[in-house]
Amino acid sequence: FCCEKLLAGLVGRGLHSGAQVGGTTAVAQWRRDRLAVEPNQRLLNSMMVPITGQEVTWSALEQALAVAEKEKSQIYGLFALEKEGQKESLITKALETEFVNRCEEAGIAGQFIPEVGSMEQLIYRRARWVDLIVLSPFSASVTSEPEILAGYRQLIKRPPGPILVVPKTWSPMNKMLLAYDDSPMAQGALFAAAYVSKQWGIPLMVLGIASIQMVKTAVLNKARDYLESQQVSAEYIGGMSSKTAAIVNAVEQTGSNLVVLGGDEQPAMLDIVTSSPIIDLIQSADVPLLVCG
Numbered sequence: 001f002c003c004e005k006l007l008a009g010l011v012g013r014g015l016h017s018g019a020q021v022g023g024t025t026a027v028a029q030w031r032r033d034r035l036a037v038e039p040n041q042r043l044l045n046s047m048m049v050p051i052t053g054q055e056v057t058w059s060a061l062e063q064a065l066a067v068a069e070k071e072k073s074q075i076y077g078l079f080a081l082e083k084e085g086q087k088e089s090l091i092t093k094a095l096e097t098e099f100v101n102r103c104e105e106a107g108i109a110g111q112f113i114p115e116v117g118s119m120e121q122l123i124y125r126r127a128r129w130v131d132l133i134v135l136s137p138f139s140a141s142v143t144s145e146p147e148i149l150a151g152y153r154q155l156i157k158r159p160p161g162p163i164l165v166v167p168k169t170w171s172p173m174n175k176m177l178l179a180y181d182d183s184p185m186a187q188g189a190l191f192a193a194a195y196v197s198k199q200w201g202i203p204l205m206v207l208g209i210a211s212i213q214m215v216k217t218a219v220l221n222k223a224r225d226y227l228e229s230q231q232v233s234a235e236y237i238g239g240m241s242s243k244t245a246a247i248v249n250a251v252e253q254t255g256s257n258l259v260v261l262g263g264d265e266q267p268a269m270l271d272i273v274t275s276s277p278i279i280d281l282i283q284s285a286d287v288p289l290l291v292c293g
Contacts, residue, residue, distance in 0.1 A: 042071050042072060042199070043071075043131060043195060044067065044071040044073050044131045044132050045071070045072075045073055045074070045131055046073055046074050046075075046076065046129075046130045046131050046132075047064050047067065047068060047073050047074070047075050047076070047130055047131065047132045047133070047134055048075075048076045048077075048078055048123070048126060048127070048130040048132075048133050048134070049061050049064050049075060049076070049077050049078065049133075049134050049135065050078050050079075050080075050119050050122075050123060050133075050135050051077045051078060051079045051095055051099060051112070052079075052080075052119070053091070053095055056136035056138050056166075056168060057136065058098075058102070059136050059166055059167075059168055059169070059170065060134050060135050060136040060166045061075070061077070061099065061102055061134075062102070062170055063134060063164065063166045063170060063171065063173075063288060064134040064164070065102065065103070065106040065108050066170075066172075066173065067132070067134070067164070067173075068106070068108045069106065069107075069108065070199070070200055071199075073108070073131075073132075074108070074109040074110070074111070075103060075108055075109070075110045075111075076110070076111050076112075076113055076126075076130065077095075077096075077099040077110060077111070077112045077113065078113050078115065078119070078122055078123070078126060079092065079095055079096075079112065079113065079114045079115070080115065080116075080117055080118060080119040080122055081114050081115060081116045081117075082116070083116060084116055086114070087114045092114050095112070096112040096114070099112045100112060118151070119151065120151040120152070120154075120155055123135075123155060123160070124155070124160050127159075127160035127161045128160065128161065130161070131161075131162070132161070132162050132163070132164060133159070133160075133161060133162070133163045133164070134163075134164045134166060135152065135163065135164075135165065135166065136165070136166045136167070136168065137149050137152035137153075137156060137165060137282065138168060148279060148282060148283070153276070153279060156263075156278055156279070156282070156291060157263060157264035157276050157278055157279065158263050158264060158293065159263050159291050159292070159293040160293060161293060162188075162192060162290060162291070162292050162293070163290075163291045163293075164288055164289070164290050164291075165282055165288065165289040165290075165291060166288050167282075167285075167286045167287060167288065168286075169286060171257045171258065171287055171288050172257060173200075173202070173257055173258040173288060174200075174202050174257065174258075175202060175203055175205075175254070175255055175256045175257050175258065176193060176196060176197060176202055176203070176204050176205070176256060176258045176259075176260060177204075177205045177206075177207055177247070177250055177251060177254060177256035177258070177259045177260070178190065178193040178204060178205070178206045178207065178223070178234075178259075178260045178261070179207050179209060179243070179246075179247050179250075179259060179260070179261040179262075180206055180207065180208055180209065180219060180220075180223045180261075181208070181209040181210060181219060181243070181262075182218075182219045182222055182223075183262055184262075185262030185263045185264075185292060185293060186261070186262035187262070188262060188292035188293065189260045189261050189262045189290070189292040190223055190226055190227075191292075192260055192290060192292050193206075193260040194226065194227055194230045194232045196258075196260070196290075197232050197234070198230065198231070198232050202258075203234075203235075204227075204232065204233070204234040204235070205234065205235050205236075205237065205250070205254050205256060206220065206223050206224070206227070206234050206235070206236045206237070207237055207238070207239050207246060207247065207250045208220035208223065208236065208237070208238045208239065209238075209239045209243055209246055209247075210238075210239075213238075216238045216239075217238075220236045220238065223236070224236060237250060237254075242277075243277040243281075244277045244280040244281050244284060247259060247261070247281055247285065248281070248284050248285050251285050251287055256287065257287050257288070258287060258288050258290065259281070259285065259287055259288070259289050259290070260289075260290040260292070261278070261281075261289065261290070261291060261292070262291070262292055262293075263278070263291055263292065263293045264276050264277065264278050278291060
């Protein structure tokens, strides 16, 4: 308990001080341990939303506010500056006012944080001090296909912590699909899905992903064993096609409006020659994705 309070205090102060204690993996493991021994403990106490001023920014904030209402969370709005003097600029102050007003209207505690640096660098720097990052990775341009900002691609594929990737439309997030393939990163997704289903009281569908029927059955059985140990009920289905296609099909068939999955475990050197299932999914499924690292 003392260690938990100490770490909670460090998390609360670290967002402002920039101090660093431990690694992302250690913090993620701490969250998993808490989930195992304290099933009624709220885990998403703080969230971070990158603020750019584009309309997709406010879509992400509105989705974050919905989560914060369930979790009693505080939201930090992170705004990237090119230089220190821009903290007092009209644009910065206008964005701060809009952010604060939206939080106040929703009855959620919010704090606007302008900081010098690229947005991607700032997100990585601050990620360990919050429980969830909520962002919309799309550019402001209107195209037939969603265009994902290049700087966010690596962040989403190999997240420094849980990231809720928000589409351009708001979702009630009241029916969840867990895409599970028994990979190391999928374990974090399994823990997260169990927590969300139990704490938010929403139905859970588990999609077992494997190319061989026998393996698919084993994958689903492993997920079932864990969920039953946490007193979480779920329905189970199998997907035999590619990961992206299996998830998209399951979303359409089940009406799910929140997908939980692990980060991309493809070696970085292959990114230039093969597509990422997560990036493909963002461009194919118009629902929020909770990506767990």
